[in-house]
Amino acid sequence: MEKNMILAWILILSTAMAVARCQDYYSHGGLYVPPPRKVTYLHFFLHDTMSGNNPSAVPIVSPNTTTTGFGGVIAFDDPLTVGPDITSEVIGNAQGLWVSTDKDVLTLMACLDIGFTKGEFNGSSISVLSRNPITESARELAVVGGKGKFRMAKGYAQLKTYSVNFKTGDAIVEYNVTVIHY
Ligand SMILES: *[C@@H]1O[C@H](CO)[C@@H](O)[C@H](O)[C@H]1NC(C)=O
Ligand SMILES: *[C@@H]1O[C@H](CO)[C@@H](O)[C@H](O)[C@H]1NC(C)=O
Ligand SMILES: *[C@@H]1O[C@H](CO)[C@@H](O)[C@H](O)[C@H]1NC(C)=O
Secondary structure (H helix, E strand, C coil): CHHHHHHHHHHHHHHHHHHHHHHHHCCCCCCCCCCCCEEEEEEEEEEECCCCCCCCEEEEECCCCCCCCCCCEEEEEEEEECCCCCCCCEEEEEEEEEEECCCCCCCEEEEEEEEECCHHHCCCEEEEEECCCCCCCEEEEEEEEEEHHHCCCEEEEEEEEEEECCCCCCEEEEEEEEEEEC
């Protein structure tokens, strides 16, 4: 019994000491007053290429279980261009993962960072996270955040498949993105 009491005191004391020590790692900044927000519209084409010697998208996991490739994971570093032609100006790249997350309908969960390398938004990027039912001609993804000029971003991306080769998996997708940011 007495032993338990001592143990309890040791616990209480060490917790109190931990609380006291932890106070060093943060400070309060008062009320957050958001600056006015602006909206930026982005338009580009994403080139997801799985074929050839220099693919921009590579399978990491390829399960052999269902027709939708459920469980499959693809890593990508896809160029973004101003026009549908790969030879048009490259304005950035999208890096992330496509994950096959639907057991019935071909869906690639999109988890990507879309970064820009030209103009005003050079060095800035937006973070996108959504399910992406790629067999539907028009789709929408959520913009959940951003970096640089797109800090604290929120928004959405509207997607349309411009062309796709179901044999190789190569696809060109048109993106219209509405970004609200500071
Ligand atoms: C993949 O699945 C097919 C069809 O069920 C089967 O014929 C083939 O042997 C499987 N391949 C591997 C590597 O398991
Ligand atoms: C983009 O930013 C990088 C790093 O700051 C710089 O090296 C590059 O020249 C810039 N490119 C353009 C087109 O502004
Ligand atoms: C993007 O917007 C342009 C101009 O309004 C339109 O022509 C195009 O169809 C849109 N594309 C997508 C994928 O929403």
